[in-house]
Amino acid sequence: MTRMNxxxxxxxxxxxRPNPDNPRLIFHEEDMQELLESIKAVGIKVPVSxxxxxxxxxxxxxxxxxxxxxKLNLQTVPAIVQPKPTPLQNLLMxxxxxxxRVDWDLMPMALKLREVRDLLEKERQPTNPKxxxxxxxxxxxxxxxxxxxxxxxxKYQHLLLKxxxxxRAEQKIKADLFVEIYKSLHAVERHAPxxxxxxxxxxxxxxxxxxxxxxxxxxxxxxxDVSKIARAELAGTxxxxxxxxxxxxxxxxxxxVKDAYHDTVESAYERRELLSRLESFTKKLGDIKTGSSLTxxxxxxxxxxxxxxDRILER
Amino acid sequence: xxxxxxxxxxxxxxxxxxxxxxxQKMQVKVEVAAWPTAPxxxxxxxxxxxxxxxxxxxxxxxxxxxxxxxVAWIASRRYYAEVYIATCNDAVIQAGVLRELKEDGVGLFVxxxxxxxxAQHRARNPALVVTPEPTLxxxxxxxxxxxxxxxFNEVDRKDGLRDxxxxxxxxxxxxxxxxxxxxxxxxxxxxxxQYDWSRQINEPECVNDFETPSSRNQ
Numbered sequence: 001m002t003r004m005n006x007x008x009x010x011x012x013x014x015x016x017r018p019n020p021d022n023p024r025l026i027f028h029e030e031d032m033q034e035l036l037e038s039i040k041a042v043g044i045k046v047p048v049s050x051x052x053x054x055x056x057x058x059x060x061x062x063x064x065x066x067x068x069x070x071k072l073n074l075q076t077v078p079a080i081v082q083p084k085p086t087p088l089q090n091l092l093m094x095x096x097x098x099x100x101r102v103d104w105d106l107m108p109m110a111l112k113l114r115e116v117r118d119l120l121e122k123e124r125q126p127t128n129p130k131x132x133x134x135x136x137x138x139x140x141x142x143x144x145x146x147x148x149x150x151x152x153x154x155k156y157q158h159l160l161l162k163x164x165x166x167x168r169a170e171q172k173i174k175a176d177l178f179v180e181i182y183k184s185l186h187a188v189e190r191h192a193p194x195x196x197x198x199x200x201x202x203x204x205x206x207x208x209x210x211x212x213x214x215x216x217x218x219x220x221x222x223x224x225d226v227s228k229i230a231r232a233e234l235a236g237t238x239x240x241x242x243x244x245x246x247x248x249x250x251x252x253x254x255x256x257v258k259d260a261y262h263d264t265v266e267s268a269y270e271r272r273e274l275l276s277r278l279e280s281f282t283k284k285l286g287d288i289k290t291g292s293s294l295t296x297x298x299x300x301x302x303x304x305x306x307x308x309x310d311r312i313l314e315r
Numbered sequence: 316x317x318x319x320x321x322x323x324x325x326x327x328x329x330x331x332x333x334x335x336x337x338x339q340k341m342q343v344k345v346e347v348a349a350w351p352t353a354p355x356x357x358x359x360x361x362x363x364x365x366x367x368x369x370x371x372x373x374x375x376x377x378x379x380x381x382x383x384x385x386v387a388w389i390a391s392r393r394y395y396a397e398v399y400i401a402t403c404n405d406a407v408i409q410a411g412v413l414r415e416l417k418e419d420g421v422g423l424f425v426x427x428x429x430x431x432x433x434a435q436h437r438a439r440n441p442a443l444v445v446t447p448e449p450t451l452x453x454x455x456x457x458x459x460x461x462x463x464x465x466x467f468n469e470v471d472r473k474d475g476l477r478d479x480x481x482x483x484x485x486x487x488x489x490x491x492x493x494x495x496x497x498x499x500x501x502x503x504x505x506x507x508x509q510y511d512w513s514r515q516i517n518e519p520e521c522v523n524d525f526e527t528p529s530s531r532n533q
Binding site: 018029036070071 | 320324325354356
């Protein structure tokens with residue numbers, strides 16, 4: 001039977017199955033317990049949404065409610081039964097309904113985005129990140145980050161899916177790690193491509209992941225310093241000095257990003273930062289009119305500054 | 316295999332428990348109600364020879380009101396069933412939760428990294444719980460009877476049963492000796508002392524041997 005309109009019905013939870021296209025593959029204990037207690041106390045107040053597929057029903061919205069209903073052995077759940085969607089409609093509904101409520105883990109979302117992209121391609125619709133963002137309702141930067149993950153070797157994709165199964169507090173390897181590593185790799189490709197003549201891209205990624213796993217790198221944002229090293233020339237240092245250091249960073253297990261940054265561009269960036277602050281400070285001082293009345297604290301601080309400047313310039 | 320409604324943290328434990336019960340040749344049902352009107356579905360229901368073991372697989376042990384209701388529901392019906400929580404080796408268990416589990420007779424299985432299952436403490440089977448008639452008076456034996464009952468229901472059934480038997484044997488002896496001394500039993504006291512318990516308990520049944528003043532007048 002094909003349904004044309006939605007209807008409110010009471011359906012046995014055992015006749016319902018979860019939607020295979022829900023990118024929220026992972027349900028944690030903490031998410032479930034509170035809802036379980038609430039449903040036990042007051043029942044299901046908001047119907048779940050389903051579509052009929054043969055003798056069974058498939059969830060569109062309300063997987064947590066359905067899980068709780070099964071646990072509580074409820075005989076029926078209130079459900080809005082909708083007409084069966086096309087595969088693309090189903091996927092897009094999953095994105096539009098669920099993603100606005102709970103942040104999905106990026107890797108499961110990336111896998112579903114790939115399916116959306118394939119289905120859009122079949123229908124000869126645009127599949128660029130902007131089109132994917134507008135079709136799914138996922139923010140453009142998130143779509144870009146998710147698509148980057150699809151380029152990861154299978155073993156890392158599996159690793160991310162496995163990690164996503166752990167409670168959030170226990171996850172060590174997260175999508176952010178790969179996002180940062182990829183950003184740094186893109187910077188190396190663009191600004192210091194010579195590095196990739198000595199090491200391959202998979203070697204680079206493997207080495208950076210291993211450094212994080214071994215705690216040689218303790219923070220994912222540390223990889224941003226690799227981009228700074230790759231852009232050494234912008235900081236006013238020689239690229240020739242940076243390239244061997246980047247190669248060493250890939251090859252040596254114990255050599256951290258912090259070490260590499262220190263050995264190359266740290267002082268140049270510090271100088272640049274100092275210059276920028278001095279310029280801004282000088283401009284601020286220039287705004288003070290001669291003869292202006294200054295508080296004793298400001299006068300004292302300026303005197304200290306003058307003596308420091310005198311000391312540095314004399315040297 | 317993945318369990319459909321079991322949270323992620325309980326999946327591995329549930330799998331290990333499933334393998335454990337199958338190894339014991341038990342019939343295992345997954346995420347179904349053990350009885351049609353039960354108020355809660357445990358992760359697993361394992362059955363063998365009429366004995367039913369319900370297991371709730373959890374990452375971190377919690378004893379919520381839904382599970383409590385199931386335990387009370389089974390207890391009130393005196394079903395031949397045991398409820399266990401199964402968790403992994405590195406789970407943190409609050410002392411208060413552990414106390415509640417013990418009080419309610421909920422057992423605890425712990426699955427280690429090598430998927431070995433250990434029953435940390437055993438569940439109480441409500442069908443096997445003895446509840447004496449509450450109006451019964453035990454007199455000076457009150458403490459001994461209560462202690463034996465507690466042992467039987469909560470700690471060690473064999474040990475509790477032994478204690479109960481000892482109470483019955485001791486009291487049979489005392490009653491028999493008293494009856495001999497009062498002349499209600501024809502048997503000489505010295506002979507009665509030599510009897511084993513089955514003869515001691517049978518002796519007063521024999522009409523020829525046992526006569527109270529009232530029975531003598533009949």
